[in-house]
Every structure is written in C-alpha cells, then in structure tokens.
Amino acid sequence: MRITCPHCGERDHREFYYKGHALALDRPAADAGEAAWDDYVHLRENPAGVTRDLWYHEGGCGAWVVVTRSTLTHEVLGTEPASEARA
Numbered sequence: 001m002r003i004t005c006p007h008c009g010e011r012d013h014r015e016f017y018y019k020g021h022a023l024a025l026d027r028p029a030a031d032a033g034e035a036a037w038d039d040y041v042h043l044r045e046n047p048a049g050v051t052r053d054l055w056y057h058e059g060g061c062g063a064w065v066v067v068t069r070s071t072l073t074h075e076v077l078g079t080e081p082a083s084e085a086r087a
Contacts, residue, residue, distance in 0.1 A: 001074050006081045007061045015059030021045070022052040022066050022085065048072055054082060 001013040021044060028036040050070055057063045064082035069075060 001069075001076065003055060003065070003067055003076055004079045005057050005060055005063060005065060006079060007063055008057065011057070011060060013055075015057060016055040016065070017058045019054035019056060019064075022054050022082075050077065052085075 002010050003013050003016055004010045028040050048071055050068065053067050053069065055065045055067050057065060066080050066082050066085040067076060068078040070077065
C-alpha cells in the first residue's frame, strides 16, 4: 500500500505508524461527562468499506496524516494533514 504524505509525496506504508480511526480528531469536551469519555476511549467500529484513519509519518517528516481508504481493497482514496482535517 502506498500513502501520499502531504509533505513528502508518495511513500510505502511501512514508513508510517497506524494509529487508528480518525475519531481521535473529534474528542469530547473536557466536561462532557463520564459516558461521553467512556464511549470515546472504548467504543470503536470495525467497518468494511471506506474509513478515515490517522497515520504518523514515522520514517519521514513526522507529520500526522488522515488517510481515507477502503478496508476491503486497501485502495487509498485521499490524504490530508491531520491539522487540517475535520472529523
């Protein structure tokens, strides 16, 4: 699988560290309550199809990248810097 880093260009996926679903970009407010934080920390979906995931360009520039990809085909549909991504 090839991932296009917004800063370094197309790279092999082995340069990146997979963090998980980009849900991490949509953290609850600090005062959201125990139930909201419990859901955020423990509940994860495992969809078959298109997902948005966080990847860290560990072997390159050190950027966090949101990768939109298909879990069925591993086709990368797009990338963007995590700092510019919306959950």
